[in-house]
Amino acid sequence: MPRRSLSLAAAALLFLSAFRAGPLAAQITADEYASRRAALAAALPSDGVVLALGGEEPPEDFLSFWQRPNFLYLTGLREPSAAMVLVRRGGRTATTLYVQPRDPAREVWTGSRLGPDGAAALTGAGARLRGELEPALDSLLGGGLPLYVAGGLSAVAREDVPPTVEDLLVARLKKRHRALRVASVAGQLAAMRGRKSEAELALIGKAVAITVDAQRAAMAAVRPGMNEFELQALIEYTFRRNGADRPSFATIVGSGPNATTLHYNADDRFMEDGDMVVMDVGASYRGYAADVTRSVPVNGRFTPEQRAVYQLVRDAQASAERQATLGATKQLLADSAAAVIAAGLAKLGLIEAADATYDCAEGGGAERCPQYRMFYMHGLGHGIGLEVHDPDQYDRSRIAPGSAFTIEPGVYVRANLLQILPDTPRNRAMIARIRPAVERYRNVAVRIEDDYVATERGVEWISRAPRELAEVEALLASPRTDGIAARDSAKVQWYRATEAGRSDRGGH
Numbered sequence: 001m002p003r004r005s006l007s008l009a010a011a012a013l014l015f016l017s018a019f020r021a022g023p024l025a026a027q028i029t030a031d032e033y034a035s036r037r038a039a040l041a042a043a044l045p046s047d048g049v050v051l052a053l054g055g056e057e058p059p060e061d062f063l064s065f066w067q068r069p070n071f072l073y074l075t076g077l078r079e080p081s082a083a084m085v086l087v088r089r090g091g092r093t094a095t096t097l098y099v100q101p102r103d104p105a106r107e108v109w110t111g112s113r114l115g116p117d118g119a120a121a122l123t124g125a126g127a128r129l130r131g132e133l134e135p136a137l138d139s140l141l142g143g144g145l146p147l148y149v150a151g152g153l154s155a156v157a158r159e160d161v162p163p164t165v166e167d168l169l170v171a172r173l174k175k176r177h178r179a180l181r182v183a184s185v186a187g188q189l190a191a192m193r194g195r196k197s198e199a200e201l202a203l204i205g206k207a208v209a210i211t212v213d214a215q216r217a218a219m220a221a222v223r224p225g226m227n228e229f230e231l232q233a234l235i236e237y238t239f240r241r242n243g244a245d246r247p248s249f250a251t252i253v254g255s256g257p258n259a260t261t262l263h264y265n266a267d268d269r270f271m272e273d274g275d276m277v278v279m280d281v282g283a284s285y286r287g288y289a290a291d292v293t294r295s296v297p298v299n300g301r302f303t304p305e306q307r308a309v310y311q312l313v314r315d316a317q318a319s320a321e322r323q324a325t326l327g328a329t330k331q332l333l334a335d336s337a338a339a340v341i342a343a344g345l346a347k348l349g350l351i352e353a354a355d356a357t358y359d360c361a362e363g364g365g366a367e368r369c370p371q372y373r374m375f376y377m378h379g380l381g382h383g384i385g386l387e388v389h390d391p392d393q394y395d396r397s398r399i400a401p402g403s404a405f406t407i408e409p410g411v412y413v414r415a416n417l418l419q420i421l422p423d424t425p426r427n428r429a430m431i432a433r434i435r436p437a438v439e440r441y442r443n444v445a446v447r448i449e450d451d452y453v454a455t456e457r458g459v460e461w462i463s464r465a466p467r468e469l470a471e472v473e474a475l476l477a478s479p480r481t482d483g484i485a486a487r488d489s490a491k492v493q494w495y496r497a498t499e500a501g502r503s504d505r506g507g508h
């Protein structure tokens with residue numbers, strides 16, 4: 001999934017050869033969680049009280065519960081309505097978890113709870129009832145210790161942004177402790193989470209392997225006349241039947257005009273002969289995210305226009321991969337991919353020259369942007385981990401052992417592109433020159449996204465789903481083995497007849 005561009009941002013990497021990491025225990029031990037808490041305690045600016053709040057049970061709507069990432073990172077606890085308090089004072093640290101009580105009558109509805117004893121046994125930390133959290137904080141903070149909140153504090157107080165649970169709790173505490181000092185340790189946690197342990201890399205590898213299976217299944221199944229939701233179903237079925245928790249973000253299956261919408265996820269259009277379909281998907285495995293994109297022609301054969309754009313994007317990705325070595329900066333990768341895309345777009349006539357610019361200020365100001373950004377408007381990549389857009393150490397410094405990230409260049413020729421540019425004399429002149437190419441490549445959209453991990457041995461490409469033109473076409477041409485009969489089912493026929501909710505949002 002592309003991240004809104006931070007300047008040219010992006011990321012990347014790759015390679016180091018063919019040796020795959022050996023099998024690692026895909027589980028995180030209680031000792032590892034304890035060492036994360038110790039590392040956080042050591043990273044605090046002073047003695048103090050660290051508060052991490054877990055997620056609350058979804059009220060009344062019976063949606064699935066997923067733990068909040070920072071709390072999960074520090075405790076491994078997946079129960080709702082839990083909290084962690086870590087106290088660092090005079091060279092000693094102590095952690096206490098606050099959890100819901102065992103309640104056999106209530107567990108008829110909710111399933112079993114750990115209770116304090118269960119939570120203590122699972123984590124090795126102390127554990128008490130959640131109801132005791134605020135009295136315990138009152139007692140600690142009354143002694144003058146500062147409060148360090150593990151993320152979640154609103155950066156700005158704005159009426160249109162609802163307060164977080166941390167905001168509400170801190171507001172209550174401040175009423176009772178007028179001199180309370182509060183700071184966020186989200187930055188320290190991001191730095192820690194940006195360097196994955198071996199166990200974390202193994203979990204990411206598992207999520208990625210499942211996602212690769214799903215991409216292969218989707219490529220083998222796609223054909224004109226299917227609905228996007230049939231591919232979505234096949235992909236998410238493949239996730240779950242291989243033990244993934246869930247998709248790590250809303251599954252993107254965008255065909256035809258929808259392929260040009262970066263975060264399209266309505267996934268309900270019938271795919272047509274001649275369309276490209278962009279499938280940007282990721283499994284979450286024990287909380288760890290994969291993120292892999294493939295873009296293929298629905299009918300199995302690239303048109304010359306689709307082929308040209310596909311090869312350009314693949315070349316850009318390969319260029320970034322060559323730069324992706326231990327010690328490389330994110331910017332180096334991003335610049336390398338951008339240079340390939342800019343040169344390629346110029347060759348296709350979609351921009352005037354590799355270094356050409358256009359008027360990009362919405363209000364008609366003087367700001368100029370590179371023309372290639374009209375077709376490649378997101379970052380090159382991002383870290384992956386507990387979140388699909390996770391911190392990585394290369395955000396702050398360089399690729400190093402423990403990095404895990406994506407490289408995902410893309411080119412999108414949106415049908416209405418020339419109508420949404422600021423109307424200025426220079427833009428009008430540019431539009432006159434590029435209009436024929438924009439018409440020719442209309443609705444061609446390609447994103448290729450792969451996942452990489454770095455170890456002491458170097459950077460490794462781990463999402464090995466087919467991606468070269470010839471291997472993609474070979475898989476698309478293989479006998480259909482998906483077993484999806486839904487395309488011909490009465491229910492999909494009925495759906496087609498009603499056109500309910502059909503999305504063609506790419507802008508004709």
Ligand SMILES: [Mn+2]
Nearest residue numbers: 001002291406
């Ligand atoms: Mn992504």
